[in-house]
Amino acid sequence: MPTMTVTDAVSAALAEEMRRDPTVLLMGEGVATKRLPLVEEFGAPRVRNTPLAEGIIAGTAAGAAATGLRPVIDLLFAPFLTYAMDEIVNSAGKLRYISGGQFAFPMVVLAQTGAGWGVGAQHNHNNEAWFVHSPGLKVVMPSNPADAKGLLKAAIRDDNPVLFFTDIGLAYADGPVPDGDAVVPLGKAAVLREGADVTLVSYAKTVHGCVQAAARLAEAGIEAEVIDLRTLKPLDEDTILRSVRKTGRLVVVHEASRMCGVGAEIAALVAEKAFGSLRAPVVRLTGPDAPAPASYPLEQAFVPQAEAIESAARGLVEGR
Amino acid sequence: MTSDTLIQALERMVLIRAYEDTLVGLHGQGRAAGTCTSVGQEASAVGVVSALSSEDLILTNHRSAGHLLARGADPGRLMAEVMGKRDGYCKGKSGSLHIAAKEIGVVLTSTIVGGELALATGVALSRATLGGEGIVVCFFGDGAACEGRFHESLNLAALWNLPILYVCENNQWQAFVHRKETTLADSVVPQAAALGMDGKSVDGNDVEAVQAAAAEAVAAVRRTRKPFLLETRTYRLRGHFEPDDQSYVDPSELEQWRGRDPIAVLRARLERDGLLSMGEADAIEARARGIMESAVAFAEASPYPGAEDLTRDVYA
Numbered sequence: 001m002p003t004m005t006v007t008d009a010v011s012a013a014l015a016e017e018m019r020r021d022p023t024v025l026l027m028g029e030g031v032a033t034k035r036l037p038l039v040e041e042f043g044a045p046r047v048r049n050t051p052l053a054e055g056i057i058a059g060t061a062a063g064a065a066a067t068g069l070r071p072v073i074d075l076l077f078a079p080f081l082t083y084a085m086d087e088i089v090n091s092a093g094k095l096r097y098i099s100g101g102q103f104a105f106p107m108v109v110l111a112q113t114g115a116g117w118g119v120g121a122q123h124n125h126n127n128e129a130w131f132v133h134s135p136g137l138k139v140v141m142p143s144n145p146a147d148a149k150g151l152l153k154a155a156i157r158d159d160n161p162v163l164f165f166t167d168i169g170l171a172y173a174d175g176p177v178p179d180g181d182a183v184v185p186l187g188k189a190a191v192l193r194e195g196a197d198v199t200l201v202s203y204a205k206t207v208h209g210c211v212q213a214a215a216r217l218a219e220a221g222i223e224a225e226v227i228d229l230r231t232l233k234p235l236d237e238d239t240i241l242r243s244v245r246k247t248g249r250l251v252v253v254h255e256a257s258r259m260c261g262v263g264a265e266i267a268a269l270v271a272e273k274a275f276g277s278l279r280a281p282v283v284r285l286t287g288p289d290a291p292a293p294a295s296y297p298l299e300q301a302f303v304p305q306a307e308a309i310e311s312a313a314r315g316l317v318e319g320r
Numbered sequence: 321m322t323s324d325t326l327i328q329a330l331e332r333m334v335l336i337r338a339y340e341d342t343l344v345g346l347h348g349q350g351r352a353a354g355t356c357t358s359v360g361q362e363a364s365a366v367g368v369v370s371a372l373s374s375e376d377l378i379l380t381n382h383r384s385a386g387h388l389l390a391r392g393a394d395p396g397r398l399m400a401e402v403m404g405k406r407d408g409y410c411k412g413k414s415g416s417l418h419i420a421a422k423e424i425g426v427v428l429t430s431t432i433v434g435g436e437l438a439l440a441t442g443v444a445l446s447r448a449t450l451g452g453e454g455i456v457v458c459f460f461g462d463g464a465a466c467e468g469r470f471h472e473s474l475n476l477a478a479l480w481n482l483p484i485l486y487v488c489e490n491n492q493w494q495a496f497v498h499r500k501e502t503t504l505a506d507s508v509v510p511q512a513a514a515l516g517m518d519g520k521s522v523d524g525n526d527v528e529a530v531q532a533a534a535a536e537a538v539a540a541v542r543r544t545r546k547p548f549l550l551e552t553r554t555y556r557l558r559g560h561f562e563p564d565d566q567s568y569v570d571p572s573e574l575e576q577w578r579g580r581d582p583i584a585v586l587r588a589r590l591e592r593d594g595l596l597s598m599g600e601a602d603a604i605e606a607r608a609r610g611i612m613e614s615a616v617a618f619a620e621a622s623p624y625p626g627a628e629d630l631t632r633d634v635y636a
Contacts, residue, residue: 025449045449051479056438056472063442066428067377068450071442090432091439099420100411101633103428135634159636 001176006166009145009177010110011035013152014072016181018042021070024156027057028074028110058084058109062092062161065107070156077123078113078165092161093136105136105161108152114205114255115299116169121291124168124299126256131163132233132265138186139232141165143207145175147230150184158186167204169303189236191243195223198249198313201240201266203229206253206285206304213309222317232262240266241274248279249316253304258286280316285309321528323595329370329527330590331604333362333583336386338608339395340558342616343402343416347562351620352403355416358386360525360557363582364489365390367530368457368552371538374425375454377447379440382417382431383489383556387459391424395611396618405622412625413633434467436460437486441473444482448545455483455541463494465508471515477547478517484547485537486512489524491556496568512549524552525582557581 004012015038018024025046032039032049039047050057054075061071075081081088092105113126131139138160142148148166155162192207193214200210207228214224225243229236244250250270252263263284270282285304293299321329340359346352358365365386369378372391380387388398393409401408402416409421417431428439440458447454464470465488477484488508492499505511512519518540522533530552537548555577559566566574590596 023450048480051472051475053472053476055469056441056476059435059438059469059473060442060445060476063379063428063439064445064449065442066439067443067446069442069446086432086435087438091428091430091435095418095420095428095430096636097633098410098414098418099422099429100409100413102410102420102422104636106636138635 001178003174004145004177005172005174006142006145006148007171009149010152010166011038012177013149013156014038015041017153017156018046023068024070024072026072026074027061029076031074054080054083055087058087059091061107062087062105065092065105065161066095066103070106072108072110072156074110076111077119078111078127079122079125081109081111081127088131088137088161088163089134093134096136104159106159108155108162108164110164110166112166112168112171114167114169115292115303116167116171118294118296118299119168120294124292126254126287128163128165128232129256129261132262136161138162138234139165140186140230141167141204141232142230143167143170143204143228145173146177146182147184147190149177150182151186151230153181153183154186157183162186165204169205184230186231187234187236189230189239190228191225191239192228193224193226195225195247197223197247197317198251199225199227199243199247200251200253200309200313201227201229202253203232203262204255206255209304209306209309210253212306213313216306216310217313220314222314224313235265237269240269244270244274245277248277249313250278251283251285251309251312251316253285253309255287255303257289258284259289261286280319283312283316285312321531325370326528326586326590327596329366329531330583330586330596332366332390333527333586334604334608335395335611336362336365336389337583338605338612339389339398339615340385342612343399344562346616352399353415354562355385355402356382356561357558358383360577360581361489361491361554362386363527363530363586364487364524364552364554367527368487368534368550370531371534372457373454375452376425376457377443377454378426378457378459379436379443380426380429380459381433381436381461381464383461384419384429388419388421388426391426393421393424393426395615399615399619400622403619404624405619406625407618407622411629434460434464434469437464437467437469437473440484441476441482444477444484445480447483448481453542455485455538457485457487459487459489461494462488462490462492462499462508466494466502471511474512474515474517474547474549478515481546483541483545485534485541486547486549488549488551489554490551491554493556493560495560507551509549509551517547517549519549519551521551521553524554525580525585527582527586
């Protein structure tokens, strides 16, 4: 199996889908500059640099999606999505419903976020929960190159607007990626490790902290089940509930801020549907209610780390 | 325009006025929700839409009744939509504010001021990419021209040679604020030249002038596949939203524009030139009222959507 980075996996998925479907096109500030092989293979009309204006990029994508194309747009960094909120939330997310189903919006919005490059809060803001809360949208956030490629292929083929967040901290992390048309369906979590004592649920970068924590817990005789959500909306409720009904203990981990984050939704889901199985209170480990700092030690402190995950899980199992 | 097309234009304008007057009346009786009317702007809608061909696509906004009816929308289905009924163009999910009717080429109506400008470039990109002769017409107001998206949309359309006719219906009002409070510019047209696009301003209350300017602009967009900005100078004779007592409107300004009511102007001209008798003109108005009676009956008889429709059509 070949090895590639998340960044290259995104390019590979784009190339394969553009080859498969002539209505797929890529737009954004610098996409033609940075992904030259795509321009060479598919031509300038399908790989378009744009003015630095996120609103019109997203609006153009929504208008094109509703009338026969399948645009992928790169808005670079998640905080820049604030300039495109009307087009993503009010147009792409609502105009299908408002029009009584007259239109569909098969489009993908790419954006990076997360700790890793010290870019500070106007380039790093894990705002994925905003979009989970908005009707009509789907939200994806992979933790590894294989999923990045397979999920992006599924996102491009989906008939709905998909927000596709990639984690800055994982951009250049290598990983094995299967050859061929390996599509990872939206809405399916991955169980990365099975265990009967405690469930660790996460997505993106903090999945790796959970995997490390689970390995250390195993040394202490505690078997943790690790779930990588991969897609935040639609949420794979079944996989979460099945695990918690088995383990009775849940730690939810993400880099985004705590209040009304995805972790809050998962805690509420478990309280509503698996309360009787819980043997301990649900624990959320999240970023603080603060903008992301640039300073390296502070940026790392923002992110729940393996030690904290291990400690929280151990506390639940040992009844502390 | 020939005498026949002028009379057809009058019929359409009268139909639009009758439709909106009917809705105002129904609202007063508690039988329909309030709407944003386009009373006073009928010549702009009819003049532009009559210059289009059936393959052209229209994007419009919250003040859309004129565009929809000029394009041939069924008044009964429009009224059903305003009443939130199942037989409305959007199955009652839109209400009056964002009615789209794909079957007649009115697509992606947005009531977020400026939203239509951001979507139009994408619709035109599809047209340019997938082929076809059709162009895209985007109706917006002087309020939308104060949004950043106006600049972004025109800039991209000019840069990418997108076949869009931008129509700014400059009706002097941005919700409850007069245009003169929001911008020093008298016209939006100079902004087109700044972005490398042609533009023209026309008397929006003279349907013949609007039609002539629109026909020329449509032909240019069709021929060059480049965008064009047309401004129709008109006036919103009623309030922003029904009900609205217009207490904030300068009475002398309102009176002056009432004196230039595009329907009265056209009717007087046709009568003066001997193209239409007073009796024929009255018959046009009576016919429009009759159509509205049927439309109201259709809309009121239409069922409401069912509870199962609440979460239908969220996702494709």
